[in-house]
Every structure is written in structure tokens, then in C-alpha cells.
Amino acid sequence: MSGVPRAVFRFVAYDLVQDQTAEVVRSIMCVTGGDSDCGATSGFVGSEDECVEWIRRHARDNPGHHRFQRAYVDYAVLVLAEKDST
Numbered sequence: 001m002s003g004v005p006r007a008v009f010r011f012v013a014y015d016l017v018q019d020q021t022a023e024v025v026r027s028i029m030c031v032t033g034g035d036s037d038c039g040a041t042s043g044f045v046g047s048e049d050e051c052v053e054w055i056r057r058h059a060r061d062n063p064g065h066h067r068f069q070r071a072y073v074d075y076a077v078l079v080l081a082e083k084d085s086t
Contacts, residue, residue: 013081022075026051030058032065044073 028051030038040062042054051070059065 014078015081016076017079019075019077024072024074027071027073028054028058029069029071030062030065030067031069032062032067038062038065 023046025044025046026042026048027044028042030040032038040058042051045051045054055068058068
């Protein structure tokens with residue numbers, strides 16, 4: 001197989017870590033419903049207190065809505081893994 005370039009690959013270990021410089025954001029969706037969920041969403045909010053406040057207002061304005069889905073979104077960065085010192 002002359003003429004075919006040969007490649008040498010070196011394995012480099014990486015770790016996926018939470019980006020401490022970025023804020024975790026949250027989102028709430030109302031999943032109360034019989035045949036289908038309500039589906040109302042808070043959009044992204046920054047704090048747990050904002051989530052609770054959105055849920056309280058939604059439950060107040062929509063009697064019987066008591067079940068919600070919470071989502072937490074963060075950011076991650078890929079960093080070179082530390083070498084094992086053993």
C-alpha cells in the first residue's frame with residue numbers, strides 16, 4: 001500500500017467539568033392535565049426563588065395546577081485531565 005499516508009494518533013484524556021463562570025439557569029413547565037399537559041412555561045430564570053414565585057402565580061391563576069417539571073441547565077467545559085501520579 002505505498003502512497004497511502006500513515007497517521008499516528010495519540011490519546012489525550014479530557015474531563016468534562018461544570019463551567020464555574022456561567023450561571024445555572026432554570027425553567028419550569030406546568031404538566032398538570034388529564035389528556036394533555038397545560039404546557040405553560042416560565043422561560044429561563046436565574047434563581048430557585050424565581051421558580052417558586054412563577055409556580056405560585058401560575059397555581060393562583062390556574063386552580064388545580066399543582067404538578068410541574070423543573071429543568072436545570074448549566075454549562076460545561078472540556079479540560080485536559082490531570083495526569084495520574086501513581
